[in-house]
Amino acid sequence: MEEILINYLSKYITITDELLLAIKESGFIKNFSKGTVLLSEGDLSNECYFILKGCVRCYYNKDGDEKTTDFYTEEQVVISSSYGKNKPSEHYLECVEDTVASVGSPELEAEMYHRFPQLESLARILGDVMMSKYQDTLAEYKIASPEERYLNLLKDRPDLMQRVPQHQIASYLGIKPESLSRIRKRLLNKQK
Amino acid sequence: MEEILINYLSKYITITDELLLAIKESGFIKNFSKGTVLLSEGDLSNECYFILKGCVRCYYNKDGDEKTTDFYTEEQVVISSSYGKNKPSEHYLECVEDTVASVGSPELEAEMYHRFPQLESLARILGDVMMSKYQDTLAEYKIASPEERYLNLLKDRPDLMQRVPQHQIASYLGIKPESLSRIRKRLLNKQK
Secondary structure, eight states: OHHHHHHHHHTTSOOOHHHHHHHHHHOOEEEEOTTOEEEOTTSOOOOEEEEEESOEEEEEEETTEEEEEEEEOTTOEEOOTTTTTTSOOSSEEEESSOEEEEEEOHHHHHHHHHHOHHHHHHHHHHHHHHHHHHHHHHHHHHHSOHHHHHHHHHHHOTTHHHHSOHHHHHHHHTSOHHHHHHHHHHHHHHHO | OHHHHHHHHHTTSOOOHHHHHHHHHHOOEEEEOTTOEEEOTTSOOOOEEEEEESOEEEEEEETTEEEEEEEEOTTOEEOOTTTTTTSOOSSEEEESSOEEEEEEOHHHHHHHHHHOHHHHHHHHHHHHHHHHHHHHHHHHHHHSOHHHHHHHHHHHOTTHHHHSOHHHHHHHHTSOHHHHHHHHHHHHHHHO
């Protein structure tokens, strides 16, 4: 499994033998069964995850309602906005599939950046990539109609439709499950 | 003006005399008049900005309509999601006030990170801070009702209400100007 991580890292930096060994020795790859809650509202977040296989959902509990705000799948980084900040999380992180992830912590990060400064350059670059993604997602969410949001999701992450329940997809798109059904029916009729 | 930048940086890293000199000599602080368009749809983005004074608005042109997605003010970094990526921008960046900013470029960044590795650590930390902010903003936007969004904005950025036109605030909140008026009236009546 760690080959996936190493392949991913090698897109951005040169993996020296020493770094390779450190990754293999650190043993920070873990398995989580479907349903595992990685983080609960009110908890401190001291772990971040690079998903090798599986799917993690982020949701908020608003007046008893689960509001899904994100799905993370292969080669994505799951990092709570409260990670390492010593303030209680406002959301939940839950494995919606059996998940294999490489697990990081502020301490491990600090140690690895110290030993391998190129990892800190990489973290900066990946941070930039993720920030751009969030910027674009936020802008798109503000600008697009619900139907456009659905079509964009179909285009960008077609696998999600098969992997997670429809009511979670609807919540993620900011619409009611009935509205999602209507949108799908309307688009299906257009295709005929 | 560069004192603002140096004060800001010194919250995170030690400013050595050499770094201080490099900042002063690089002369990357520029003035932009109100109305200046820093980036247009279709352009390549090769500049990022740290705002020392003023306000920059990000907007998209959707079918002839301006959709405002962000406002940047003092001590905020304006960085297009297309910055340094050699792909056309999908949005505009416009100064809505006379603005003073420290201007960066991919080349200047690379040179400064090479000369002052602590700046790259700082960039990683600030990138993390900004990413968390975007994550929270996106989640809040998805979860909150329009009235809650307005109240959150009032709480978090009260100055914006005085600095930018109401129709841009409405657009930023994802609602029509009439809806914003209604929300304000309703809240005013509650206070009575």
